[in-house]
Amino acid sequence: MRLVLLGPPGAGKGTQAVKLAEEKSCVHISTGDLFREALRKGTPLGVEAKGYMDRGELVPDKVVVNMILERLKEDDVKNGFCLDGFPRTIEQADVLEKLLEEIDETLDYVIYINVPRDVLVKRLTGRRVCSDCGAGYHLISSPSEKEGICNECGGALVQRDDDKEETVVHRLDIYEENTEPLVEYYRKQGILLVADGAQDIESVNKEVLNLLDKEERAN
Ligand code: AP5
Numbered sequence: 739m740r741l742v743l744l745g746p747p748g749a750g751k752g753t754q755a756v757k758l759a760e761e762k763s764c765v766h767i768s769t770g771d772l773f774r775e776a777l778r779k780g781t782p783l784g785v786e787a788k789g790y791m792d793r794g795e796l797v798p799d800k801v802v803v804n805m806i807l808e809r810l811k812e813d814d815v816k817n818g819f820c821l822d823g824f825p826r827t828i829e830q831a832d833v834l835e836k837l838l839e840e841i842d843e844t845l846d847y848v849i850y851i852n853v854p855r856d857v858l859v860k861r862l863t864g865r866r867v868c869s870d871c872g873a874g875y876h877l878i879s880s881p882s883e884k885e886g887i888c889n890e891c892g893g894a895l896v897q898r899d900d901d902k903e904e905t906v907v908h909r910l911d912i913y914e915e916n917t918e919p920l921v922e923y924y925r926k927q928g929i930l931l932v933a934d935g936a937q938d939i940e941s942v943n944k945e946v947l948n949l950l951d952k953e954e955r956a957n
Pocket residue numbers: 745746747748749750751752753754768769770771773790791792794795796797798799802822823824825826830861862864865866874875876877879880900909935936937938939940942
């Protein structure tokens with residue numbers, strides 16, 4: 739299955755993508771994670787992206803597109819993907835469409851996770867991530883068993899630089915200006931499914947699976 743998860747920062751795209759990738763046997767690809775990994779490795783791509791990410795701005799389309807084109811050529815993508823954080827502009831969506839056309843494929847569904855802005859600010863400022871394995875937590879809704887320590891690998895939990903409150907507010911503005919138009923873009927294509935992302939994590943997952951099942955039964 740070829741899916742895109744669309745929604746504002748903090749909507750739960752990453753959280754739901756991890757679950758969906760397992761449930762639908764497809765690979766989870768997060769452009770934010772790819773940039774953070776490149777930065778950990780100290781590559782020129784990571785260093786270039788860091789400035790934009792720290793300011794809460796979008797990395798230029800050309801840089802993102804080259805990176806994602808490379809990733810989508812890898813073997814593990816053949817059984818499908820769950821894209822998280824890409825596309826984020828109409829230009830990126832056009833590139834993705836052309837790329838899929840070239841290999842005679844199309845997107846199956848775009849899942850839009852809708853969450854009110856005040857909830858997003860609380861989610862992002864309370865998020866903590868493992869500095870070793872990248873697992874995600876939240877101080878209130880999904881805390882680790884031992885404070886500050888990852889349940890999976892024992893690594894230290896840290897706050898992302900772009901999750902400080904002033905950067906979060908800027909990221910939400912950038913989202914509304916550049917990415918929200920994709921909701922209409924995909925609605926017009928007839929492949930948009932809308933989930934209420936303000937519910938708890940398991941309920942959102944259940945709603946997304948129900949939406950996909952309903953569509954698959956109808957087609
Ligand atoms: P990226 O890492 O993709 O950040 P984002 O899109 O801003 O998304 P987030 O990871 O902040 O949120 P999410 O929706 O995945 O929520 P999550 O599941 O983590 O990108 C970072 C930066 O990279 C961008 O700002 C940009 O600079 C650059 N970039 C990336 N892609 C790009 C592109 N295509 N073009 C240009 N630049 C690009 O959940 C958030 C928190 O809430 C967690 O703590 C989680 O535990 C909690 N939570 C999740 N769901 C629930 C729930 N239902 N109830 C309660 N808590 C919940």
